[in-house]
Amino acid sequence: MSQRVTRSSRLSQGAAVLGLLVLILLAAAPWWAGRADMRLMGEIFLYLSLATLWNLLAGYAGLVSVGQQAYVGLGGYALFALTILAGVPALWAIPLAGLLGALVAVPVAALIFRLRGAYFAIGTWVIAEVFRLGAAQVSALGGGSGTSLPADVVRAMASGRDAREALAYWLALGVAMAVIGLAFAILRSRLGLALMALRDNELAARSLGINIWRTKFIVYVATAGLTTLIGALIFVQKLRISPDAGFSVNDWTAFVIFIVVIGGIGTLEGPIIGTLVFFALRETMADMGSVYLIALGVVAIVVMLRAPAGIWGLIRARTGAELFPISHRVRGTTTKETADGKKA
Amino acid sequence: MDWINAIVQGTLLGGLYALFAAGLSLIFGVMRLVNIAHGDLIVLAAYLGLTLSTALGIHPLLALGLVVPIMALLGYALQRGILNHTLGDDILPPLLVTFGLSVILQNGLLEIYSADPQKLQAGAIETASLRLGELALGYLPLLMFAASVAIIAALQWMFYHTALGRAFRATSDRQDVAQLMGLNRAHVFGLAMALALAVTAVAGVFLGIRTSFDPSIGGGRLIFGFEAVIIGGLGNIWGTLAGGVILGIGQSLGAQINPGWQVLAGHLVFLAIIAIRPRGLFPRMDG
Numbered sequence: 210m211s212q213r214v215t216r217s218s219r220l221s222q223g224a225a226v227l228g229l230l231v232l233i234l235l236a237a238a239p240w241w242a243g244r245a246d247m248r249l250m251g252e253i254f255l256y257l258s259l260a261t262l263w264n265l266l267a268g269y270a271g272l273v274s275v276g277q278q279a280y281v282g283l284g285g286y287a288l289f290a291l292t293i294l295a296g297v298p299a300l301w302a303i304p305l306a307g308l309l310g311a312l313v314a315v316p317v318a319a320l321i322f323r324l325r326g327a328y329f330a331i332g333t334w335v336i337a338e339v340f341r342l343g344a345a346q347v348s349a350l351g352g353g354s355g356t357s358l359p360a361d362v363v364r365a366m367a368s369g370r371d372a373r374e375a376l377a378y379w380l381a382l383g384v385a386m387a388v389i390g391l392a393f394a395i396l397r398s399r400l401g402l403a404l405m406a407l408r409d410n411e412l413a414a415r416s417l418g419i420n421i422w423r424t425k426f427i428v429y430v431a432t433a434g435l436t437t438l439i440g441a442l443i444f445v446q447k448l449r450i451s452p453d454a455g456f457s458v459n460d461w462t463a464f465v466i467f468i469v470v471i472g473g474i475g476t477l478e479g480p481i482i483g484t485l486v487f488f489a490l491r492e493t494m495a496d497m498g499s500v501y502l503i504a505l506g507v508v509a510i511v512v513m514l515r516a517p518a519g520i521w522g523l524i525r526a527r528t529g530a531e532l533f534p535i536s537h538r539v540r541g542t543t544t545k546e547t548a549d550g551k552k553a
Numbered sequence: 554m555d556w557i558n559a560i561v562q563g564t565l566l567g568g569l570y571a572l573f574a575a576g577l578s579l580i581f582g583v584m585r586l587v588n589i590a591h592g593d594l595i596v597l598a599a600y601l602g603l604t605l606s607t608a609l610g611i612h613p614l615l616a617l618g619l620v621v622p623i624m625a626l627l628g629y630a631l632q633r634g635i636l637n638h639t640l641g642d643d644i645l646p647p648l649l650v651t652f653g654l655s656v657i658l659q660n661g662l663l664e665i666y667s668a669d670p671q672k673l674q675a676g677a678i679e680t681a682s683l684r685l686g687e688l689a690l691g692y693l694p695l696l697m698f699a700a701s702v703a704i705i706a707a708l709q710w711m712f713y714h715t716a717l718g719r720a721f722r723a724t725s726d727r728q729d730v731a732q733l734m735g736l737n738r739a740h741v742f743g744l745a746m747a748l749a750l751a752v753t754a755v756a757g758v759f760l761g762i763r764t765s766f767d768p769s770i771g772g773g774r775l776i777f778g779f780e781a782v783i784i785g786g787l788g789n790i791w792g793t794l795a796g797g798v799i800l801g802i803g804q805s806l807g808a809q810i811n812p813g814w815q816v817l818a819g820h821l822v823f824l825a826i827i828a829i830r831p832r833g834l835f836p837r838m839d840g
Binding site: 500502507 | 644646650661663775779821
């Protein structure tokens with residue numbers, strides 16, 4: 210019996226078909242969902258995108274950042290500055306914000322890559338604080354109390370409120386799909402192989418000729434740019450920004466970290482499951498206020514201590530299942546199928 | 554004269570920052586753990602001081618006699634119960650678990666004490682000051698600075714002249730060999746966290762006397778402490794004091810230029826120092 214190496218499996222092909230059907234259904238949401246449901250789904254897609262990006266950063270590149278709110282807030286402020294101060298149409302301001310985020314990330318990376326491990330994490334937080342305090346000094350955008358997106362900027366986005374809400378929804382859906390697609394493409398590429406090698410053993414990866422600094426730098430700048438773009442989208446939905454809302458460590462980093470940890474860090478499936486769990490919890494417990502946040506913290510600690518690979522990690526350890534075909538499998542050997550786990 | 558005054562006041566403020574940092578520095582030195590919940594533990598100590606001093610009707614500085622042992626016990630329990638299970642080669646578990654702890658502490662305090670700002674009332678000493686020419690030195694900031702220097706000197710002495718300090722240094726150098734020599738690693742780490750939180754207790758009560766506080770300010774205090782540690786250089790406890798003073802002076806000079814720039818100026822001093830000397834000014838060990 211001949212042996213061959215494949216990446217896809219019957220499960221991943223089935224998942225792809227099912228995923229496509231769900232995507233078509235979601236894309237048609239403006240015709241079947243109410244306004245409140247669409248807003249919620251839009252928020253889910255944006256959190257899914259943030260979680261996927263943080264997972265790429267921390268779960269694959271080993272860059273544990275607790276300061277991604279720097280870029281979410283930067284995106285929001287870039288949107289407001291470009292539309293209010295420079296008169297750029299909102300739809301153009303969103304990709305421009307992403308570009309600006311990537312540019313800003315270059316000197317930031319050069320500076321904070323000097324800190325290692327856990328100190329890198331707190332260094333990213335310092336950067337976010339600098340951005341927050343800086344934004345509070347911009348009096349043209351309301352200083353410390355923030356500002357709203359002017360009505361004419363909002364009206365120029367689309368004709369009518371329904372059309373605008375549908376547009377914001379599709380943008381969120383489109384960005385989530387693009388971010389997941391990009392993460393998938395990166396992980397299947399040479400860069401992804403380098404990332405997984407350095408995640409598993411940095412010293413061994415370096416001895417195989419992988420330029421660690423460069424690999425991490427590329428991932429940091431790319432995720433920063435995309436996070437900034439998502440930040441602009443988030444505040445297109447919110448229509449109002451203040452330094453505390455834009456650069457909130459709880460909203461844009463704590464929740465995102467909990468999503469990834471609970472779902473399963475270092476897998477593409479993890480953030481998806483984590484986002485669904487997070488929103489299911491939030492929708493049922495949100496009126497309990499801070500008790501809900503305490504419960505979330507407890508769940509994250511228990512998962513980290515008892516099941517560090519998260520929900521998806523538990524499923525994969527039992528079944529070897531992989532919805533996104535990233536690892537290679539050898540077929541046709543005596544054992545029917547060898548899933549080599551996370552090591553591609 | 555304003556500038557000299559800003560430098561003097563900044564130096565005194567720096568003593569408090571060094572106290573924020575001393576606990577962080579100690580546990581990083583002994584077990585390479587960076588505790589994201591450190592700032593929230595400082596705030597917890599301030600609230601403990603508030604509850605004890607109002608319930609017993611005693612001066613907040615006297616309440617320290619209770620806050621310090623309570624925080625130390627909490628530290629030992631926290632280390633043995635949770636944090637010891639996160640230690641290993643991977644930096645992710647301790648970071649994420651302490652991040653979760655931080656969220657729990659913040660929201661727990663919010664639930665109990667609400668978001669209203671609180672302050673510890675220290676009485677007449679709060680406004681009394683020593684006049685030196687045109688400078689006015691508050692007795693309270695002077696007392697806090699002296700206490701910080703004394704605590705840091707005591708930590709330094711403990712580290713190099715006692716059996717406990719020898720145990721800390723041994724586990725810091727080689728955990729497995731220290732274990733073979735009969736040291737119980739889990740217990741040594743527990744003691745280190747107990748000591749760190751005892752220092753944190755003093756820092757928290759001082760913070761509460763000096764300014765008003767609410768459950769959300771922990772993150773900011775963690776960052777000040779962290780900046781003092783990095784500016785001073787890892788593993789050097791006197792360096793941490795120097796780092797705190799540099800940060801305090803940076804902040805008060807920033808505030809002198811524009812009141813809105815106080816905290817921002819401190820962060821910029823920190824970023825400038827890691828740009829020039831990434832290992833800090835007086836490093837003794839690698840990160």
